[in-house]
Amino acid sequence: MTGAASPARESSAAQTRPALISIRDLWKQLGEQQVLKGFDLDVATGETLVIVGRSGGGKSVLLKHIIGLMKPDKGDVLVEGESIVALTERQLSRVRKKIAVLFQSAALFDSMTVEENIAFPLREHGLKDAAIIDEKVAGALAMVDLAGEQKKMPEKLSGGMRKRVGLARAIVTEPQCILYDEPTTGLDPIVADSINRLIRRLQKRLGITSIVVTHDMKSAFHVADHVAYLYDGRVYFRGTPDALRASTDPLIHDFIEGRSRELLSDD
Amino acid sequence: MTSFIRLIGQNVLGFCGYLGQLLLLAIDSFRSIFTAPIRWKLFMGQLLEVGYRSQLVVLVTGGFTGAVFAAQTYFQFHRLGMDSAVGAVVSVSMFRELGPVLTGLMLAGRVGAAMSAEIGTMKVTEQIDALRALGVYPVDYLVVPRVLAMMISMPLLVAECVGLGIVAGYVVAVVLLDVQGAYYLDYMLSFTGSRDIKMALTKGFVFALIIVFVSCHQGLNAKEGAVGVGRAPTEAVVIGSLAILIINFFLSMILNAIFPAGI
Numbered sequence: 001m002t003g004a005a006s007p008a009r010e011s012s013a014a015q016t017r018p019a020l021i022s023i024r025d026l027w028k029q030l031g032e033q034q035v036l037k038g039f040d041l042d043v044a045t046g047e048t049l050v051i052v053g054r055s056g057g058g059k060s061v062l063l064k065h066i067i068g069l070m071k072p073d074k075g076d077v078l079v080e081g082e083s084i085v086a087l088t089e090r091q092l093s094r095v096r097k098k099i100a101v102l103f104q105s106a107a108l109f110d111s112m113t114v115e116e117n118i119a120f121p122l123r124e125h126g127l128k129d130a131a132i133i134d135e136k137v138a139g140a141l142a143m144v145d146l147a148g149e150q151k152k153m154p155e156k157l158s159g160g161m162r163k164r165v166g167l168a169r170a171i172v173t174e175p176q177c178i179l180y181d182e183p184t185t186g187l188d189p190i191v192a193d194s195i196n197r198l199i200r201r202l203q204k205r206l207g208i209t210s211i212v213v214t215h216d217m218k219s220a221f222h223v224a225d226h227v228a229y230l231y232d233g234r235v236y237f238r239g240t241p242d243a244l245r246a247s248t249d250p251l252i253h254d255f256i257e258g259r260s261r262e263l264l265s266d267d
Numbered sequence: 268m269t270s271f272i273r274l275i276g277q278n279v280l281g282f283c284g285y286l287g288q289l290l291l292l293a294i295d296s297f298r299s300i301f302t303a304p305i306r307w308k309l310f311m312g313q314l315l316e317v318g319y320r321s322q323l324v325v326l327v328t329g330g331f332t333g334a335v336f337a338a339q340t341y342f343q344f345h346r347l348g349m350d351s352a353v354g355a356v357v358s359v360s361m362f363r364e365l366g367p368v369l370t371g372l373m374l375a376g377r378v379g380a381a382m383s384a385e386i387g388t389m390k391v392t393e394q395i396d397a398l399r400a401l402g403v404y405p406v407d408y409l410v411v412p413r414v415l416a417m418m419i420s421m422p423l424l425v426a427e428c429v430g431l432g433i434v435a436g437y438v439v440a441v442v443l444l445d446v447q448g449a450y451y452l453d454y455m456l457s458f459t460g461s462r463d464i465k466m467a468l469t470k471g472f473v474f475a476l477i478i479v480f481v482s483c484h485q486g487l488n489a490k491e492g493a494v495g496v497g498r499a500p501t502e503a504v505v506i507g508s509l510a511i512l513i514i515n516f517f518l519s520m521i522l523n524a525i526f527p528a529g530i
Contacts, residue, residue, distance in 0.1 A: 064396075067400055068399075069396055069399055069400065089399070089404055090404060092399075092402075093402035093403075093404070094402075096399070096400055096401065096402040097402055099400075100400070100401075101396075101397070101400040103393045103396065103397060103400075104393070105392060105393050107392065107393035107394050107396065107397035108394075108397075109394055109397070110392070110394070120401065121401045121402070124401060124402060124403050125402070169401075
């Protein structure tokens, strides 16, 4: 079931919605490794697309291309039909106001309090009114179930709380799309589940388009409208979570089951 | 033989590439200063860190250098009966060479290391990616406040270093070694002029740019992991210090043509 040959198993609803993000024939080499080899993908407005694949398979690299943090060797990334590949860092600011990112490490600014972290994008986007900023920060924190934690420093927060604050910082500017880079990695199952529920809640309440990169299949099945399986630098499968579960393709089956075919000496 | 030539070629190309990256960072920073809004709060914070908090180390360096330089000069000149010339030698040396170079070296160690470590840590913990993702250009946010703070602080720190060096030299020569104070001052003032002050401040300004761009570049290009973050400040200090010493020679030759030493 290679990328070009794979049937697109998409719901009719997703097919009729316009693509917010389109990736066309994306190629990227890092060092000796060809990470992306002609990657194609459309993400419809309002959908939650989960991109799964093995660690080191290029999922995070792909996310960085979507927001212009990396430039491809070849190919194009379109946001609302506008190519962002040739834009300069300053021109990309306009695009980046539409798309927020929750980084794998949350990437909170460690010299700032929780409140300052969340208010940072508001202030940078030109909002001056302290009362409105406070209100928006409180609203974003309430949305991620961290009301009243404004004054804490990031180093005082647990891994799950850091992710939540990172998420609050991402949603406070009301972006059209949020990119999640391994949102549940390194968290215990209970906290991971709460993050998954949060992603669903944000999609339902705010109608935000979401692209989630993960290798956590439980998380993928929980939050996805559609799943894309990244294999060998291309989309190997794209379809609904049910279609992924029902797949008889050995590669997909092994990935879902977490089964390695490598023979170990003690087996 | 071919591999040796290739190795030299690779190093020369690598060095040219590095200089090119520094130049691009400098151009980008100066463009930002004139086109992007200045973040005054960050600038004031850097001014406090770079300027105010560096004073002790610079004053101690300047003071003891002036003192020991006056003593050593006296020991040599005393045999020739030229005690009163000590003030002129200390003053001109502090202004034209010792003050700017020692201040530069101390700041390359204290401030350069801190800058590259801080920015390097931000790089490997994805905070710089987060800045970019939030629509903030890292040069505007991280480099420009540091450049402005260094450009303002460094000449003032050089002035402090030179000033205390001369005072310490006077105390050692006149109070401890019994040089005639009036002659000491008269010779010093005869041989020291505004040309020496201009040379000191110009060098301070140039060294400030070397330190800040080398350090910020090392931080922004820090490699992943603890080793990468650890290497960034080490390289910033080594490259910054060597660059100051090497450029100081050429700067001295050029500035001596513009501001010639002597009466």
